[in-house]
Amino acid sequence: MSAKLIDGKAFAATVREKVAAHVARLKEVHGVTPGLAVVLVGDDPASEVYVRSKGKLTVDVGMNSYEHKLPVDTPEADLLALIDRLNEDRDVHGILVQLPLPDHLDESLVINAIDPAKDVDGFHISNVGLLATGQESMVPCTPLGCLMMLRDHHGSLSGLDAVVIGRSNIVGKPMAQLLLGDSCTVTIAHSRTKNLPDVVRRADIVVAAVGRANFVPGDWIKPGATVIDVGINRIAAPEKGEGKSRLVGDVDFGSASLVAGAITPVPGGVGPMTIACLLANTVTACCRAHG
Ligand code: GUN
Numbered sequence: 001m002s003a004k005l006i007d008g009k010a011f012a013a014t015v016r017e018k019v020a021a022h023v024a025r026l027k028e029v030h031g032v033t034p035g036l037a038v039v040l041v042g043d044d045p046a047s048e049v050y051v052r053s054k055g056k057l058t059v060d061v062g063m064n065s066y067e068h069k070l071p072v073d074t075p076e077a078d079l080l081a082l083i084d085r086l087n088e089d090r091d092v093h094g095i096l097v098q099l100p101l102p103d104h105l106d107e108s109l110v111i112n113a114i115d116p117a118k119d120v121d122g123f124h125i126s127n128v129g130l131l132a133t134g135q136e137s138m139v140p141c142t143p144l145g146c147l148m149m150l151r152d153h154h155g156s157l158s159g160l161d162a163v164v165i166g167r168s169n170i171v172g173k174p175m176a177q178l179l180l181g182d183s184c185t186v187t188i189a190h191s192r193t194k195n196l197p198d199v200v201r202r203a204d205i206v207v208a209a210v211g212r213a214n215f216v217p218g219d220w221i222k223p224g225a226t227v228i229d230v231g232i233n234r235i236a237a238p239e240k241g242e243g244k245s246r247l248v249g250d251v252d253f254g255s256a257s258l259v260a261g262a263i264t265p266v267p268g269g270v271g272p273m274t275i276a277c278l279l280a281n282t283v284t285a286c287c288r289a290h291g
Helices: 008-030 045-060 076-088 107-111 125-132 141-154 172-181 196-201 270-289
Strands: 035-041 064-070 094-097 161-165 185-189 205-208 226-229 233-236 245-248
Touching: 008 045, 008 141, 008 270, 035 045, 035 076, 035 270, 045 064, 045 270, 064 076, 076 094, 076 107, 094 270, 125 172, 141 172, 141 226, 141 270, 161 172, 161 196, 172 185, 172 205, 185 196
Parallel strands: 035 064, 035 094, 161 185, 161 205, 205 226
Antiparallel strands: 233 245
């Protein structure tokens, strides 16, 4: 392995320390404790794990955590009524509705019911528009975490060629907006992109967010490029025993780490930064609410 390992786990711990210090100051000086409400509809095991982890880390940095677990068949009107209550609740500064939602719920309607000022995911259409036009907004947590790691590694990103693989609303599109905001030359590649290996080979920065295990091999990577792997894919790992599995990214770490200049591991890369940025966004929302 020749690439420098970008340690998202350690970086996230430093971000959480800063968040905790900010929370302590808000309490001491303004008598305010930031509060994050997380809404989970249904009992998807992976979502339950994420929500539990978010709740624990929220409390660890000194904020209040409010968890709302609703049954899988919750009517849309009930979910919207809960969001209305959370919008009005002065103790709640951030609201996150865990995705994906069960099929009978209209995801876009639900997200856009959240007060944009409390939309710590940055998914509300107002925040999407503000980010796209370079104005102050809530920035989606995963792309924000990726940007922080890239800035930390490179200093300035100005003029670098960046390729984002994946065009989702949650990661690909906002990631491209953020890189553009830092004056990268940005290409958004996706499943229909022609000559994808050649497109990726041009990049100084590769952000892989396709949701397919080991999709990007090392021979697509320009020597010395920085690789940010957003993927979290569970694959069978018979070598660990029958029925065992392990997490891998969208990048084939073994081959890519021989070529890249720097790379994030999976796990321990982007994942911890996403939650740290969620906590940071909640503090930001609280500060804005209290002027
Ligand atoms: N499900 C997977 N990632 C996310 C995320 O960043 N926010 C929300 N709300 N749900 C998710």
